[in-house]
Amino acid sequence: MPPTVESTATPGPVPGASPADHAGIVVRGVARSFGAVRALDGVDLDARPGRVTALIGPNGSGKTTLLLVLAGLLVPDAGHVRVGGHDPVTDGGAARALTGWMPDAFGTWDSLTAREVLTTYAAAYRLPRDSAQARVAELLETVHLAEYADRPASVLSRGQKQRLGLARALVHSPKVLLLDEPASGLDPRSRVDLRVLLRSLAEQGCTVLVSSHVLSELDELVDDAVFLSRGRTVTPQALAGRAPAQRTWRLRSLSYGALTRWLASTGSAWQPDDDAPPPGSPDDAPGGVLLAVGGDAGAAQLVRDAVGAGVPVTSLAPVGGELEQAYLTLDEERR
Numbered sequence: 001m002p003p004t005v006e007s008t009a010t011p012g013p014v015p016g017a018s019p020a021d022h023a024g025i026v027v028r029g030v031a032r033s034f035g036a037v038r039a040l041d042g043v044d045l046d047a048r049p050g051r052v053t054a055l056i057g058p059n060g061s062g063k064t065t066l067l068l069v070l071a072g073l074l075v076p077d078a079g080h081v082r083v084g085g086h087d088p089v090t091d092g093g094a095a096r097a098l099t100g101w102m103p104d105a106f107g108t109w110d111s112l113t114a115r116e117v118l119t120t121y122a123a124a125y126r127l128p129r130d131s132a133q134a135r136v137a138e139l140l141e142t143v144h145l146a147e148y149a150d151r152p153a154s155v156l157s158r159g160q161k162q163r164l165g166l167a168r169a170l171v172h173s174p175k176v177l178l179l180d181e182p183a184s185g186l187d188p189r190s191r192v193d194l195r196v197l198l199r200s201l202a203e204q205g206c207t208v209l210v211s212s213h214v215l216s217e218l219d220e221l222v223d224d225a226v227f228l229s230r231g232r233t234v235t236p237q238a239l240a241g242r243a244p245a246q247r248t249w250r251l252r253s254l255s256y257g258a259l260t261r262w263l264a265s266t267g268s269a270w271q272p273d274d275d276a277p278p279p280g281s282p283d284d285a286p287g288g289v290l291l292a293v294g295g296d297a298g299a300a301q302l303v304r305d306a307v308g309a310g311v312p313v314t315s316l317a318p319v320g321g322e323l324e325q326a327y328l329t330l331d332e333e334r335r
């Protein structure tokens with residue numbers, strides 16, 4: 001099912017609303033500046049228990065700043081924040097006790113083993129010693145680091161350190177999970193494992209908020225998506241019910257030669273697809289092109305015209321998933 005989008009048109013309770021709105025994450029009108037830079041400039045967000053919510057935005061749009069505020073590591077200048085019903089500023093201990101936080105880069109103590117790193121965090125969360133050992137062993141299995149349990153963290157690769165960071169965030173079985181670029185550095189199998197794990201945590205009632213630039217993967221994982229642009233929550237055109245004027249589609253044909261000759265005759269702008277046949281290939285070699293099409297009606301017309309002109313069309317599909325297309329319609333650029 002495609003993710004749904006937090007719309008600024010339905011911001012929910014106003015700032016100052018009851019902290020008991022719901023047991024997930026509630027953010028209303030949050031602002032935070034660093035000197036003259038307004039990193040957060042009025043963010044509204046709901047991430048609900050049992051759902052995986054994506055936090056998406058260009059570089060510098062405020063994702064990490066918002067996650068730091070939610071983790072209780074940064075005090076907002078203004079706004080209303082609740083994590084599991086607690087204010088991370090005034091009720092930080094209670095909020096942190098139920099929050100798991102995975103930063104984008106997880107620093108470890110290199111002289112400790114992976115098991116010792118997790119045991120240290122378990123002690124910090126006051127897990128009883130016996131259950132802590134069992135929990136740590138379980139998590140090392142979950143993130144496929146059992147083999148490295150008793151080796152110093154310094155030997156772990158970047159992806160393995162990421163997985164240790166994930167285990168660290170889960171050590172106290174948090175009800176709310178904040179993950180900043182968790183897939184960064186992970187190999188494809190670990191990314192699949194991560195997706196399965198996050199989905200299963202959500203099914204157990206956890207609130208999962210995850211920031212990532214890997215939109216193709218988020219498409220398959222998330223239930224809801226919140227877009228940030230220049231520190232503000234925005235609703236991208238493509239997901240707000242207003243079709244973007246143009247989006248990129250991939251048109252494939254049994255004969256790349258016939259396809260490109262026909263496009264040239266219509267004066268259309270296009271570019272070769274990744275696996276278009278190299279120059280000098282036989283005329284009937286299959287291949288595809290990328291081109292901008294105005295909405296579904298434009299796509300239907302394109303297929304009619306191409307087939308009518310005798311082009312052996314095999315497929316026409318939008319490029320990228322729904323989140324990627326939505327992201328590309330964001331007005332503001334990265335900063």
Ligand SMILES: Nc1ncnc2c1ncn2[C@@H]1O[C@H](COP(=O)(O)OP(=O)(O)OP(=O)(O)O)[C@@H](O)[C@H]1O
Nearest residue numbers: 034037039057058059060061062063064065066335
């Ligand atoms: N400690 C800081 N001091 C000064 N400016 C900061 C600080 N932290 C963040 N900023 C600025 O705030 C803005 C938002 O940064 P933030 O790291 O939250 O963005 P982001 O969306 O996480 O970006 P990226 O996708 O690159 O990780 C940026 O313009 C950044 O330069």
